[in-house]
Structures are given as C-alpha cells and as structure tokens.
Amino acid sequence: xxxxxxxxxxxxxxxxxxxxxxxxxxxxxxxxxxxxxxxxxxxxxxxxxxxxxxxxxxxxxxxxxxxxxxxxxxxxxxxxxxxxxxxxxxxxxxxxxxxxxxxxxxxxxxxxxxxxxxxxxxxxxxxxxxxxxxxxxxxxxxxxxxxxxxxxxxxxxxxxxxxxxxxxxxxxxxxxxxxxxxxxxxxxxxxxxxxxxxxxxxxxxxxxxxxxxxxxxxxxxxxxxxxxxxxxxxxxxxxxxxxxxxxxxxxxxxxxxxxxxxxxxxxxxxxxxxxxxxxxxxxxxxxxxxxxxxxxxxxxxxxxxxxxxxxxxxxxxxxxxxxxxxxxxxxxxxxxxxxxxxxxxxxxxxxxxxxxxxxxxxxxxxxxxxxxxxxxxxxxxxxxxxxxxxxxxxxxxxxxxxxxxxxxxxxxxxxxxxxxxxxxxxxxxxxxxxxxxxxxxxxxxxxxxxxxxxxxxxxxxxxxxxxxxxxxxxxxx
Numbered sequence: 001x002x003x004x005x006x007x008x009x010x011x012x013x014x015x016x017x018x019x020x021x022x023x024x025x026x027x028x029x030x031x032x033x034x035x036x037x038x039x040x041x042x043x044x045x046x047x048x049x050x051x052x053x054x055x056x057x058x059x060x061x062x063x064x065x066x067x068x069x070x071x072x073x074x075x076x077x078x079x080x081x082x083x084x085x086x087x088x089x090x091x092x093x094x095x096x097x098x099x100x101x102x103x104x105x106x107x108x109x110x111x112x113x114x115x116x117x118x119x120x121x122x123x124x125x126x127x128x129x130x131x132x133x134x135x136x137x138x139x140x141x142x143x144x145x146x147x148x149x150x151x152x153x154x155x156x157x158x159x160x161x162x163x164x165x166x167x168x169x170x171x172x173x174x175x176x177x178x179x180x181x182x183x184x185x186x187x188x189x190x191x192x193x194x195x196x197x198x199x200x201x202x203x204x205x206x207x208x209x210x211x212x213x214x215x216x217x218x219x220x221x222x223x224x225x226x227x228x229x230x231x232x233x234x235x236x237x238x239x240x241x242x243x244x245x246x247x248x249x250x251x252x253x254x255x256x257x258x259x260x261x262x263x264x265x266x267x268x269x270x271x272x273x274x275x276x277x278x279x280x281x282x283x284x285x286x287x288x289x290x291x292x293x294x295x296x297x298x299x300x301x302x303x304x305x306x307x308x309x310x311x312x313x314x315x316x317x318x319x320x321x322x323x324x325x326x327x328x329x330x331x332x333x334x335x336x337x338x339x340x341x342x343x344x345x346x347x348x349x350x351x352x353x354x355x356x357x358x359x360x361x362x363x364x365x366x367x368x369x370x371x372x373x374x375x376x377x378x379x380x381x382x383x384x385x386x387x388x389x390x391x392x393x394x395x396x397x398x399x400x401x402x403x404x405x406x407x408x409x410x411x412x413x414x415x416x417x418x419x420x421x422x423x424x425x426x427x428x429x430x431x432x433x434x435x436x437x438x439x440x441x442x443x444x445x446x447x448x449x450x451x452x453x454x455x456x457x458x459x460x461x462x463x464x465x466x467x468x469x470x471x472x473x474x475x476x477x
Contacts, residue, residue, distance in 0.1 A: 087136045088115060093178055094143055104143060104176045111136050143176050150176075158189060161226070163197050166190060196226050203232075216243045248277045255287060264295040300329045304336060307343075314388050316346040346386050349379055353392040360399045360462055364440025369400055402462040406436040409460065410468045413446070417473045420445040448473030 094108035114132055150173040157166035170190060174182050199222040206215035216239040219232060228236065251274035258267035268291060275284050303326035310319035320343040326336050356363060356372055363369045376383070376393055383390045411419060411433045419427040422443040427433055439462040446454040452474030460467065 087133055087140070088112065090140050091115075091136060094140070094176055104146075107139060111139060146176055147173060154186065154189075158193055161193065161196050161200060163190075163193055166193055192225055196222060199225070212239060212242050212246060215239060244277050248274050248281075251277075252283065252287070255291070259287075259291055259294060262294070262298055264291060264298065267291050268295075296329050300326050300333075303329070307339065311339075311343075314386055316343050316350070316386060316389075319343050320347055342382070342385070345379070345382055346389055349375070349382060350389055350392065353389070353396050356396050356399065357392070360403075361439065361441050361459060363396075363400055364403050364438065369403065372396060372400060399462055403439045405464070406438050407460055407464045407467065409435050409437050410466075411435060412468060412470045414472055417446045417448050417471055419471045420447065444469060444471055446471040446473050451476050 091108045091112045094104055111132070115136070150169045153169040154166055154173070157163075157169060167190065170182070170186055173186075199218050202218040203215050203222065206212075206218060216236075219228070219236045219239065222228065222232070223236070251270045255267045255270035255274065258264070258270060271284065271288055271291065274281075275288075278284070303322045307319045307322035307326065310316070310322065320340065323336055323340040323343055327333065327340055330336070352372075352375060363372060376397065383393050411427060411430070413419060413430055413432075415429050415431045417429055419429075421427070421435075421437075422445070424437065424442065427435065437460050439460045441457065441459050444456040444458055446456070454472060454474040456469070456471060458467075458469055
C-alpha cells in the first residue's frame with residue numbers, strides 16, 4: 001500500500017513539475033520585458049533611506065528556511081492550510097503510543113515519516129512538501145470528523161443508556177485522540193452510565209418481584225443521575241402513592257405495638273411519621289389521643305406508686321411531692337386528693353413540733369404550751385400514721401411535762417440589793433437564798449436606793465442541774 005501511494009505521489013509531483021517549467025518560461029519572458037520598461041524609470045528614483053533598506057533586508061530573511069524553522073508555528077502563517085508544525089503536532093496525537101497501534105495511527109506515522117524524510121529538501125521541492133501537507137490536512141480532517149461522530153455517538157449512547165455502545169465508541173475515540181485526555185473527560189460519564197444500567201436492572205427485577213420499596217428507591221436514585229423517561233416518571237408517581245400508603249400503614253402498626261407495650265415515646269415518633277404522610281386522617285387523631293391518655297395514665301400511676309413507697313418509708317415530704325404531680329395530671333381523682341391532704345397535714349405537724357424542739361423554753365409560756373397540747377390532742381390519729389412523727393410528739397410531751405417541775409435556784413447577793421423576779425415576786429436583800437422556779441426564761445432585776453437598776457435575763461433548763469445566779473445593784477446615780 002505504501003509503495004502504491006509513493007508512486008501515485010511521484011506521478012502527481014512529475015506532472016506538477018512540467019506545468020511549473022512552462023510557467024517559469026512565460027514568467028522569465030514577461031519579467032525581461034517588464035525589466036526593460038522599468039529600467040528607464042529607475043535612474044530617476046530617489047535613494048532609498050538606510051532604514052528602508054534594512055527593513056527590506058529583514059523582510060527578505062523571513063522566507064522559509066528548511067529545518068531551521070520547522071518547529072516554530074509562528075513562521076508558517078503563509079501556508080494555505082495547516083503549517084508544518086501544526087500538522088506534525090496533530091499527526092503525533094493521532095499516532096499515539098506504540099502499544100496502541102491501529103489503522104489510523106499507522107497512517108499518521110506514515111505521514112510523519114514522509115514529512116521527516118524530506119529533510120533539507122522540503123523547501124527545494126515545495127510542491128512535494130505542499131502535497132504532503134495537503135494529504136495530511138485531508139487525513140486530519142477525516143479524523144476530526146470521526147472524532148465528532150464518536151462524540152455524538154457517545155452522547156446518544158448515554159441518552160439511550162447503552163453501555164456497550166458507549167464503551168465501543170469510547171475505545172474508538174481513544175484510538176484517534178489523546179488517550180489520557182479522553183479517559184479523563186469521559187470515564188466519569190461511563191461510570192455514571194454503568195450505575196444507571198444497574199439501577200434500571202434493579203428496577204426491572206424489583207418490579208417483577210412486586211418489591212415496591214426497592215423499585216421506588218431505585219427509581220429515585222436513577223432520577224438523581226439521569227432524566228427519567230415518561231414511563232418511568234409515571235411509574236414513580238404510582239409508586240410514590242403506593243409507597244406512602246405502605247409506609248403509613250407500617251408506621252401506624254408500629255405505633256399501636258409500641259402503645260400496647262407502653263413505649264409511648266416510640267409510639268409518638270411512629271405516629272409523627274404517619275402524620276407527615278397523611279396529616280388529615282381521622283385515624284391519626286384518635287390514635288394520638290389514645291397515646292396521650294395512656295401515657296398520662298402511666299405517668300399518674302408512677303407518681304402514685306412512688307408516693308406509696310415513700311409513705312411506707314415514712315418519708316411524707318417526698319410522698320407529698322409525688323402526690324402533687326399525680327393530681328396535676330388528674331385533678332379530679334378524689335383518692336389521691338385525700339392522700340395529699342393527709343400528707344400535707346403530717347408535714348405541717350412535723351414543722352410545728354420541730355419548732356418546739358429547737359426552742360423548748362417557748363413551751364414555758366402558758367399560751368404556747370396550751371397550743372402544743374391541743375395540737376397533739378386533736379391530731380392523735382395522724383400521729384398514729386407516722387412513726388417518726390409519733391416519736392417527735394412524745395418528745396414534746398416530755399418537754400411539757402418537764403416544764404411543770406420546779407428546779408431549785410441559788411441566789412447570791414450583797415445583802416443590800418432588793419431582787420425582783422418578773423412574773424414571780426420579790427426577794428428581800430440577802431447574801432444567799434434558795435428559791436424554786438419552773439423551767440423557762442425569767443428577767444431578774446437588782447434594785448438599790450441611789451443606784452441604777454441592773455437587769456439580768458436567765459434561762460432555767462428543763463433538765464434539772466445546779467444553777468447559781470448573782471444579783472447586784474447597778475451604778476451609783
């Protein structure tokens with residue numbers, strides 16, 4: 001084939017040479033005649049400036065020189081079609097690497113070799129060079145058309161979701177293009193196309209198995225990668241409705257199961273999912289009320305149960321708190337209301353008795369003591385319901401009893417001071433005297449003529465012990 005092509009090229013070059021010699025003869029004749037005519041005018045022309053001569057010289061040197069300018073694309077602008085440099089560059093891309101040889105790369109290599117073989121004679125036999133450039137241009141245009149065709153085929157294959165056709169055209173495109181550039185540009189598209197193909201297969205399989213969920217999910221995934229067909233869009237609408245109904249029924253079923261096992265938070269969560277699909281369904285409203293009531297009742301039962309536990313532990317303060325929480329949920333529950341009333345009564349009695357314990361001498365006051373006795377008497381049943389409260393009541397009763405027993409007190413003075421015990425009476429001046437006083441708080445006043453009164457507050461404890469009180473007059477007036 002190469003030999004035949006060379007012979008064909010040589011014949012064309014020979015014909016072109018004969019035509020060229022005829023043209024050269026006519027050109028020489030015309031040039032001689034024109035030179036004779038113009039010679040009469042040359043003498044009268046002014047001298048050309050040095051700068052113009054230099055410019056002319058520079059312009060003359062821009063003509064093509066063989067090999068020296070072969071690799072510079074900027075110096076071949078006067079070629080009709082492709083420059084020598086651009087032609088080689090495009091042919092080298094088509095030629096590709098040695099291991100990927102094919103009919104097109106072989107042809108590109110052949111043209112490259114012929115261009116290279118011209119060497120220094122490229123510009124001496126310009127017709128031969130131009131012919132090779134023209135042949136290369138035709139070949140490159142053919143390759144470009146093929147590239148465009150393959151690209152269009154790739155796009156069509158992607159739209160038709162034809163993986164085999166896409167791969168075939170991609171391999172063909174690689175053979176006549178920059179392999180790496182094509183790989184980078186189209187590989188991700190091929191990957192997506194394979195995913196699309198897998199989703200289509202999954203959709204068809206799921207549909208044949210009546211697997212609505214899988215088909216629905218695969219169609220949605222497919223829609224994210226490519227435009228759905230009219231049939232697929234219609235099927236997706238049908239599946240969406242079916243899938244929503246299936247999901248709704250599943251969520252309702254789960255909600256009822258969780259309600260039956262008193263897992264109220266999970267039941268509410270499943271019901272919320274169902275409500276997001278069909279907000280206006282009456283079934284949701286009824287089930288929601290049922291869950292709320294059951295959850296509320298369960299919480300109520302828990303508070304009552306905890307209150308009973310605290311009552312058994314004689315911890316009426318915590319029992320009261322839980323009973324309050326229970327009554328907030330169901331304010332009309334009479335049984336809980338009665339228990340709460342009783343718990344509050346115990347808390348009140350506990351506070352009152354603790355006050356007497358903290359300051360026992362308050363009970364020495366007749367009014368306070370009477371209040372304490374009546375409090376204990378009127379709540380005898382309540383005290384019987386709490387061991388701790390009953391114990392505290394016994395302590396207070398003992399305090400009241402002790403406060404009725406008089407204790408002996410020793411008064412020491414200077415024999416001149418008159419002693420007054422507020423609420424009790426007077427003691428004449430003495431140096432030492434023993435008197436009897438019930439436990440309590442007393443004010444003792446020492447009085448002398450010509451002196452200020454001296455005040456002294458004393459506490460007589462409920463427990464008898466030796467008590468000595470020294471009483472004297474105040475400062476002299």
